[in-house]
Amino acid sequence: MVFVWEDGDLNDEQIDAIEHEGSVFLAACPGSGKTRALTYKIALELSKLDSKRHWVIAITYTHRAAEEISERIERLGVATDRLWIGTIHSFCLDWILRPYAIYHEKLQNGFRVVDQHETEVILDELCGQSPHQVRALDCRYYYTTAGCQLENANPNRRLAALSVLNQYWQHLEENRLIDFEMILSCAYDLIVSQPSISILLASLFRYILVDEYQDTKEIQYNIIARIVNASGGNTRIFIVGDPNQAIYGSLGGYAMTRVDFAALAGVDIVEKSLASNYRSSERIVDYFSAYSVVPANIDAVGAVREFPSLISFEQEVNQQELDDEIVRLIRYNIETLGIAPHEICVVGPQWIQLAAVTRRLVAALPEYSFDGPGMAPFSRDQDNIWFKVSRLALTRPDPQIFIRRTRWAREVLDHLGSAGVDVSKISPRDLLRICNGIDITVEDGLEYLELFFAELLLVLDVDLELFPALQEHYVAFFERSRVQIQRLENAGVQGVSSVAMFRRVFATRTGITVSTIHGVKGAEFDTVIAFALLEGMVPHFSDPNAAESASKLLYVVASRPRKNLHLIAEAGRINGIGIPYEATQVLAEHDFAYDAFNEAG
Known part of the structure; x- marks a missing residue:
């Protein structure tokens, strides 16, 4: 029986995208019901499968997103036994590497995937043995179809970093190990060298859905496109994302255009959009829209549309007073504004800043609990x-x-x-x-x-x-x-x-969330408090597209809250060469009537 939704479940934009019979390239603004549209599209296509050998494949950026979508589909009453959903790395492992490892020289004698911790331990040891001043941070890399690309290595350390990486890869090969990046590289090698893999997979997959396309890497686009191309039009694609939230550029992620992907996959794809924000107040929407890199007309249409949101920007607080300021904002939102603790998120650019702040927040606010991906007390390697x-x-x-x-x-x-x-x-x-x-x-x-x-x-x-x-x-x-x-x-x-x-770790969120900017993408809260919004941190000092990256990061931060947003660019932080950090330039130059309520609470 074909899945039918209730009246009012979807708006006209969502229905138009979901009911389209062919391939769709869907641009979805924050809070537009993107996940709902993706969920209902998956449910619809699952219900239309006419063979038990056919599958619907959904590729998400995070395991958390895959879990959320799976649960939503199950609540709709649609069987998920012909649905595969997960990250691109899990997809490559399940559908390409494990079944066809025998055809790859590095994998044919067995392999194990090392997690980030193991990678860091190996690289730290090799860097320590290097005669050059090179850090594991300089050795971060990703693959394109053309080969290895270093992420953000200091130009003076690139040759030394590559030397360490060659030793690292040799160590992995000798021990029959591969890392996360090699999952993609090996999968691409197999897809290219064994065209029959693409043909077989294409015969199984009726629909491939891709979430957060703006964070997809070039090599990932190519893996998916080769499968679609091999289907002769029988495998359709539903791609969803927001180019204004493309914040993984340093890792190789980028928002491919509809035209380029259509050419790569050999299919016709129509472009559609979701432009109604159901999450945030009109004031919040107006604020984050100012950071758009790709022009977008976004309308606030949700239940909190007219909420009198507080939006503050603090530059005067010193780093030594930062904890007190965050505590003040948390207490004000909970005790004065009535925001539930689990609807508050504290955001920082990197875990190195968050770890210290979290420790002090836990001590300063013993009456509240804190949640966050980095606070799980055991390994969260989803493929283990x-x-x-x-x-x-x-x-x-x-x-x-x-x-x-x-x-x-x-x-x-x-x-x-x-x-x-x-x-x-x-x-x-x-x-x-x-x-x-x-x-x-x-x-x-x-x-x-x-x-x-x-x-x-x-x-x-x-x-x-x-x-x-x-x-x-x-x-x-x-x-x-x-x-x-x-x-x-x-x-x-x-x-x-x-x-x-x-x-x-597996319970419903109960405490104040602590997260990086990258980690909070896709989530929503009543109140967001962001700190360390400083040039050199947001964006990263080595980012070659600093202004654009800063706009996208601020767009993500400012589009998370429904009601209140508090931005902090604390004074007093010093970089590695002794120069004080200043507020992120794009943020400092944004002319906005911020709320001042220092005496409140």
Whole structure:
């Protein structure tokens, strides 16, 4: 039965995009219901599949987005057994690398993906051995179809960085390892060298949907386009994003035009748009629209359209007073304006600033809890099977999340099967029953997981030593988790190793969120407080397109809140060569009637 939505679920713009039979290139402004449109499009195309061998593929920028969309589709009552959804890296692993590794020289004898922590450890060691002054930061890179590109290396250190990278790649190859960037490179190699892969995948995929296209890399566009091209018009594409939020340029992300992608994929694509903002007040919309790089007419049409938003910009506060200012703003929003703590987000440009600020906020506001991706007390490598098992271990049976836990169980069984474990007689519900029956009564989070995993393996009759891939994931999960716990404890976070803290990772958001600008993209809150909006940080000092990047970063920050926005460019920070940071130029030059309420609260 074809999926039908209720009247009022979608506006005319969304319906026009969703009902289009061909391929669509959809530009969606912040708060325009982009995720809703994507969700309903997926549900519609799933309901129209006429063969059990066909799939709908949805590629999201983050695992969080994939999880949110999956849950929304499940709530619509549409079966998701023919939906694959995840990041481009997970897509390449599941559909290209694992099935066809035998055809790639680097992968044919087996491989394991190293996480960011392992990469940093290896690079730090190699940089320490280098006779040149080179840092792991200088060695960050990404691939294009033409080869390796360094991210932001100091020009004087490029040759030294490449020398270290060559040693790094050699180390990975000798140990049958690949990193996240090599996932894309190897997938592209296979797609190019084995055209039959694209032809086979194209015969399976009826629709490929891509979220956040503006942050997609050139090599990713090419992987997707080759599959679409091989379909002869049978695989259609639905691409959604906002070029004004293209903030991953230093990592190789960019907003390809409709014309260029159509030519690359060999398909006709119509361009459509969503220009109605349902999230924010008119004042917030007017403010962030001023930072548009690509012209966009955005209309505030939501329930808070006429809300009298507070928008403040503070340049006088000193770095030493920053914590007090953030605490004041948090208290004012909660105690005077009635904003719920979980609807407040504190944003900084980098985790290095956030870690110190978070430690002091936790101490200054003991009555409130704090949440954030960087505050998870264990490894969140989404492609590690033990992270997937931890989701079942740390969530309790609850009818409201039964479908979600069933999906997680299916993912665990799929991963076990790909590692060689015979799971043919175990259903996702069987696995849930097994997990629900495991009773561990210890207070330490890592000890809890170790005992839980051991009990699960015992019940499944799986000897970890007989499955090297599972064992390697196990070691990596716990090593990374111990490092993460130590980092948080060093930052002053209390109770980080407890089971209760571990369970909070998968619980509904309850505390004040702490995030980087890049990490907050896609989220929304009633109030956003952003600090360190300083030239050299926003944008990064090595960014060759500084003004444009600053505008896009500010656009993202300012479009997150529904109601209130507080911007801080604190004085007193000094860069590495002793020069004081100044407010981000694009921000300082924005002529706006900011609210001043220093005496409030």
